[in-house]
Amino acid sequence: MNGAVALIIAFTAVFALCRKTELYPALTDGIKDGLKVIYKIFPPVAAMLTAVYMFRASGALEILTDLLRPALAALGIPPETAPLLLVRPLSGSGALAVATDIIKQNGADSTIGRIAAVMAGSTETTFYTVSVYLGAAGIKKSRYAVPAALVADLAAFIAAGMAVRLLFGSA
Amino acid sequence: MVLCWIWTCLVLASVSFGCLGGRLGIVSAAALEGASASLELCLGICGAVCLWSGVMEVMRRSGLASLLSKLLKPALTLLFPSAGKDEEALEALSQNASANLLGLGNAATPAGIRAAVRLKYLTGKSSSSAGDELCRLVVLNSASIQLIPTTVCAIRAAAGAEAPFDILPAVWLTSLISVSAGLAAAYIFARLGKACKRP
Helix, strand or coil: CCHHHHHHHHHHHHHHHHCCCCHHHHHHHHHHHHHHHHHHHHHHHHHHHHHHHHHHHCCHHHHHHHHHHHHHHHCCCCHHHHHHHHHCCCCHHHHHHHHHHHHHHHCCCCHHHHHHHHHHHCCCCHHHHHHHHHHHCCCCECCCHHHHHHHHHHHHHHHHHHHHHHHHCCC | CHHHHHHHHHHHHHHHHHHHCCCHHHHHHHHHHHHHHHHHHHHHHHHHHHHHHHHHHHHHHHCHHHHHHHHHHHHHHHHCHHHHCCHHHHHHHHHHHHHHHHCCHHHHHHHHHHHHHHHHHHHCCCCCECCHHHHHHHHHHHCCCCCCCHHHHHHHHHCCCCCHHHHHHHHHHHHHHHHHHHHHHHHHHHHHHHHHHCC
């Protein structure tokens, strides 16, 4: 799986060459856009990480985790990922901050660290997406769009734990 | 708006619990630590995010993304039967789906919005409530179906993961389950809604 990225990069380069695309300017332009992405996510990440660090240092995170432990354990979700579940549908950069914290605290190659990464990688900022698409189309009644999208999120949170345990063994 | 509340609640809860536990000093130190950790995070993932964004731009300009969107059309016609008959809607839908798969966030949203506007037009201009196909579009977009979630992999790399991309199969499996569950829920909710309306 680790070779995949190198292969994709090489394949893209060869494809671009065959299509006579100006590869190098496209590459550097794209990299410039990547810088803009980082520039855009830094302010919300800084705000959210400050709050998350305070929350953890105060001991409140531990209490919240303990409170949600029985419910989450029943679903096979590690209670340590509780903050991620709460922030994920609301804020993309907030979720990035929270996921980073969980991954750092538990270790990138730990089961919890992997589950947090899979959760963050397989979900979207649901409320933002719903408001952008329905707002653009001028829709006032969203009917079942929000609950259905939240069902997808919940399924992803449960499936992340299962998938990681299935593919990596439960260490 | 919601974020204002969340942020304030987090900070107030931290200060209250810090006071109760006599850990206010630690909480203060943590605030500064968190802020500097955010810079560390952004710098840590900056290179990888930029590189991938560059590769994506090559995919877009070379026509690889539009090739993928052509391949997706048959599957999307099944999911969006009425939009499948409309060339403009199908074009926007497939561009949206291929951009999502490749992680081209900047291209996915405009295409998705074009698809949403067209879907609404197809269901009748006057209606102000979301049609079934529009709801499905929202579900498809809010359940991320990204082939390579580079940002998360970059975070794992920065946190010292031995093989940052080894989570990919787990991510695909999870995305697949999540999208299926979302679409199934949309189908059930649509049926329930119709059943309720009937006398």
